[in-house]
Ligand SMILES: Cc1cc2nc3c(=O)[nH]c(=O)nc-3n(C[C@H](O)[C@H](O)[C@H](O)COP(=O)(O)OP(=O)(O)OC[C@H]3O[C@@H](n4cnc5c(N)ncnc54)[C@H](O)[C@@H]3O)c2cc1C
């Protein structure tokens with residue numbers, strides 16, 4: 286009696302034979318889009334079709350880091366709006382999303398990278414995103430546990446310091462959005478796999494699922510790392526994506542020693558201390574595409590070695606749990622959001638790699654506007670799929686990423 | 693994620709000896725009349741199949757051969773070419 290549980294979201298009625306919009310994938314992006322479709326656009330009959338359970342994918346596996354210090358003027362405004370949305374959503378959903386605004390330190394390991402970071406910081410500041418460049422001594426002052434010695438594999442030259450970022454509780458976002466969507470009438474169908482999209486005269490006519498067929502004129506494929514395979518099978522589109530398993534782990538709980546989210550591109554490591562005291566750390570991607578979501582001894586060892594150099598006080602500390610998920614990587618490290626091309630009523634949202642947690646709310650907000658009105662909102666336009674055939678890749682990364690054959 | 697691959701020269705070896713070379717997309721398109729679209733398909737576009745995939749590998753820490761083989765991306769195991777493959 287003391288712990289009587291109340292469902293956060295309604296178990297929906299049977300799958301209806303018709304919906305105004307169907308969303309394939311009950312991850313963060315799918316739930317957020319459904320929430321905004323119902324809340325902002327008054328769409329009455331919206332279904333989220335989820336093969337497993339909501340939060341099964343990247344939504345429940347990510348390491349919850351949020352930040353807005355991206356590199357290009359197309360990406361910065363999107364991530365800034367995303368970051369500003371957390372407190373708004375917390376209020377709107379009446380659900381504690383546990384935003385721990387501890388700030389991020391992106392470590393820099395060479396003079397060349399310091400120069401590149403100067404550009405990054407300046408672009409961020411230009412877009413109103415707080416970002417500073419620190420030298421090694423300043424980094425040490427802010428994060429005394431870091432090793433700024435010069436005799437390690439990648440000595441620390443400085444860092445980009447981004448105070449508005451931090452960590453948000455990822456499970457809470459899944460539950461909060463499901464609660465909010467359900468309260469506005471969205472049907473969340475778990476244990477229901479979408480198997481096909483039917484197209485008539487160049488427009489979406491329906492969605493086939495294991496629980497029956499649905500008539501609808503609008504469908505969004507937003508199935509995290511599974512999207513690329515689904516988009517190819519259901520719409521026949523190939524995508525500039527490689528799907529890789531990405532691994533993460535946590536240590537035993539420790540007394541507070543790490544004050545920020547610390548990340549290092551050179552070591553392929555990031556770490557932050559959770560409110561429970563564990564060091565949550567990731568995230569290495571496998572060097573070849575796969576959907577296994579399995580950890581490997583290879584990377585657990587790598588992670589221990591890298592952390593041992595960057596944060597020597599962690600030597601001998603134990604990893605308690607490890608897990609893995611999928612990262613759907615594009616060659617320009619920017620996502621693909623598109624719709625009505627080439628099939629009217631078919632919308633796609635993918636390529637979020639290992640950075641799709643921080644953006645979920647803002648994507649939901651704008652994808653919902655796109656789906657409700659049919660017109661792509663300004664802020665999403667640069668992310669269309671045709672940029673690749675126009676050979677106008679985005680500059681989120683200085684060079685094409687190296688799991689493709691063209692490196 | 694243990695992967696073993698069969699190099700046509702060296703035989704079955706540990707996957708970390710190899711570099712992944714992308715999905716097999718057939719021959720490189722001819723330069724004559726090449727469109728930006730066709731080039732994009734060749735360099736960037738993938739099917740990302742969860743299941744059997746034919747792909748290129750390079751025996752980097754071995755004999756240096758480039759070869760194609762089949763792998764199931766859901767299990768990470770090298771497999772025989774499926775019946776209906778060309
Ligand atoms: C280890 C790890 C660490 C990460 N760390 C961060 C981070 O610190 N910060 C950050 O911003 N991002 C991070 N990410 C990335 C982020 O988690 C993803 O980009 C994001 O979760 C993907 O969007 P989603 O939540 O909508 O998709 P997912 O949660 O992946 O949802 C996809 C859903 O689709 C369902 N599905 C699949 N096929 C079908 C089908 N046929 N029919 C119906 N449903 C289907 C799946 O069951 C799944 O539930 C990380 C990812 C991983 C794996």
Ligand SMILES: [Zn+2]
Nearest residue numbers: 699702751755
């Ligand atoms: Zn060989």
